[in-house]
Amino acid sequence: VFAIKKILVRLIISGIMSSVGMLLLGKSIVTACIPLFEVIIELAQSDFIPVLEVSGAGDSTQLRMSAIILHDIFLNNMQVIPTATHLTGKAQSLAHVLVPPTLLLCILAAWPVIGIKAILTRLAAGLVAMIAVMAFITPLTLVGLFQIGLLDATEGGPIALGANWFANWVLFTEGGGRWLIPIALGIACVAPHRFRIRNLQA
Amino acid sequence: VIFESEAPAKGVGTFLVLFIGIYIVLYIAYMAIPDDVLRLTVFPAGIVRPTLAIINMLDNSAHAVSDASTLMSRNGNLDIVRGCDGSGIALLLTSGILAFPTSLRAKVKGLMVSLLLVVFTNCLRILGLYFALAYADNWFELLHLYIIPTLMVLLAGGYFIWWASRQGIDRTSFQSSS
Numbered sequence: 001v002f003a004i005k006k007i008l009v010r011l012i013i014s015g016i017m018s019s020v021g022m023l024l025l026g027k028s029i030v031t032a033c034i035p036l037f038e039v040i041i042e043l044a045q046s047d048f049i050p051v052l053e054v055s056g057a058g059d060s061t062q063l064r065m066s067a068i069i070l071h072d073i074f075l076n077n078m079q080v081i082p083t084a085t086h087l088t089g090k091a092q093s094l095a096h097v098l099v100p101p102t103l104l105l106c107i108l109a110a111w112p113v114i115g116i117k118a119i120l121t122r123l124a125a126g127l128v129a130m131i132a133v134m135a136f137i138t139p140l141t142l143v144g145l146f147q148i149g150l151l152d153a154t155e156g157g158p159i160a161l162g163a164n165w166f167a168n169w170v171l172f173t174e175g176g177g178r179w180l181i182p183i184a185l186g187i188a189c190v191a192p193h194r195f196r197i198r199n200l201q202a
Numbered sequence: 203v204i205f206e207s208e209a210p211a212k213g214v215g216t217f218l219v220l221f222i223g224i225y226i227v228l229y230i231a232y233m234a235i236p237d238d239v240l241r242l243t244v245f246p247a248g249i250v251r252p253t254l255a256i257i258n259m260l261d262n263s264a265h266a267v268s269d270a271s272t273l274m275s276r277n278g279n280l281d282i283v284r285g286c287d288g289s290g291i292a293l294l295l296t297s298g299i300l301a302f303p304t305s306l307r308a309k310v311k312g313l314m315v316s317l318l319l320v321v322f323t324n325c326l327r328i329l330g331l332y333f334a335l336a337y338a339d340n341w342f343e344l345l346h347l348y349i350i351p352t353l354m355v356l357l358a359g360g361y362f363i364w365w366a367s368r369q370g371i372d373r374t375s376f377q378s379s380s
Contacts, residue, residue, distance in 0.1 A: 004367040008360050015356045019349070059343045095348035102352055107359075172229065176290025179355050180225055183294065184218055191214035 007110065014109035018102045026098045030054055030063055033134050040139035041065075044166070047073060048087070050142070054094065061094040065142045075154045090145045092138065100133045100182040107186030122189060129185040137178050144170030213303075220301035228293045237284065245271035245282045248321070253328045260329075264336070273328075277336030280328065288324030291358045295320065298362050304369035312365045319361055323354055 022029070034052045041050040048067035056062050066088040073081040081087070108126045113119050144166035151167060173181075235244075250268045257266045257275065266275035271282040295316040299309050327350050334342045 004364060007363060011356060011360050011363070015352065019352055023348075059340060093343060093347050095344055099348060099351050102348075103355055106352075106356060171233070175229060175233070175285050176225075176293055177229075179290060179294060179351070180222065183355070183359070184222055187214065187218055187221075191218075 011110040014106045018105040022098045022102045026094055027054055027061060030094060030097055036135060037139040040135050041143055044140060044143050062091040063094060063097055064091040067146060090142055097138050100137050100178050101130060104129055104133050104182035104186050108189060111190035125189040129189050132185060133182050137173055140169050141173050217301050221297050224300050225293055225297040228296060232289055240284055241271045249282055249287060253325055256329060257332055280332055288320040291354050292320045295358050302366055308369050323357060
């Protein structure tokens with residue numbers, strides 16, 4: 001039986017520890033994920049080959065993507081991006097990239113778990129969820145940012161909503177979807193672990 | 203004991219499907235609101251002016267003024283855009299509360315407190331970002347992109363867990379196998 005206060009305290013402690021851990025190790029974690037990101041980006045589209053790198057230091061550390069164009073991309077009748085062009089410049093702040101894995105880690109650590117078998121189940125499910133969080137949010141957002149760049153260049157103005165799946169994905173993740181995904185996966189990971197929670201008045 | 207997480211995986215699965223489904227419906231509804239309505243009406247009245255008053259009260263030297271959804275001062279400008287309004291947290295809390303199997307009365311109460319929580323924490327967020335911009339701008343990016351969003355989601359999660367723990371699960375809508 002767990003008191004609700006105890007769970008809230010665990011949430012605070014795991015929040016602090018996950019955040020500090022991510023701030024200390026985030027650059028190494030994201031660097032290690034670059035091959036995964038590149039595979040996901042290549043699977044998601046066929047316009048370019050991505051080249052990712054983590055650059056900068058401290059607060060200005062960014063995950064930067066450049067793109068080698070695989071075939072002529074016609075922006076309009078007048079403009080074309082020729083094959084083999086090397087486009088640069090799409091980037092996400094490392095701090096921004098680290099929010100979803102931090103939230104997932106918080107949920108996995110905060111929700112009580114009893115017994116070796118349950119702990120191992122939690123670890124296995126958590127690992128799969130962490131890979132899913134890393135695979136679905138950042139790489140697809142970078143593709144979206146690239147395509148928003150193309151749409152901007154095409155129209156010379158703000159993007160047209162609904163014009164592109166990945167552009168909409170960027171809006172969805174930036175509008176809160178990047179929190180929804182780790183929370184939903186986190187709940188799915190901790191759901192099998194049954195126990196009672198005592199009411200505050202109990 | 204009024205809340206048990208002994209609900210079967212089926213119950214949690216139903217909650218998750220409802221939670222995500224409601225979130226997406228609310229997100230689509232939010233995105234359907236025209237930018238001009240948010241920028242010229244909602245943000246100035248709901249976020250910019252109240253925050254402006256607090257900034258000028260706390261920092262006499264700021265001489266902060268507003269222009270539509272932009273907060274301007276001698277220390278820097280903050281532009282409130284779609285997503286800076288706490289909508290992400292509001293959508294998460296609303297979806298979680300609506301998806302949770304409890305009475306309508308409890309849900310309405312939960313939603314009202316959620317709304318206050320979101321408005322209050324978002325106001326604190328804007329204030330924090332303003333003072334970071336004004337007096338510790340090297341912290342601005344980290345606060346804006348990592349620390350504050352994480353804190354707000356954890357606070358919302360903490361509130362949801364606390365609220366849910368006080369509800370009796372409606373076992374007619376979530377059949378328990380235990």
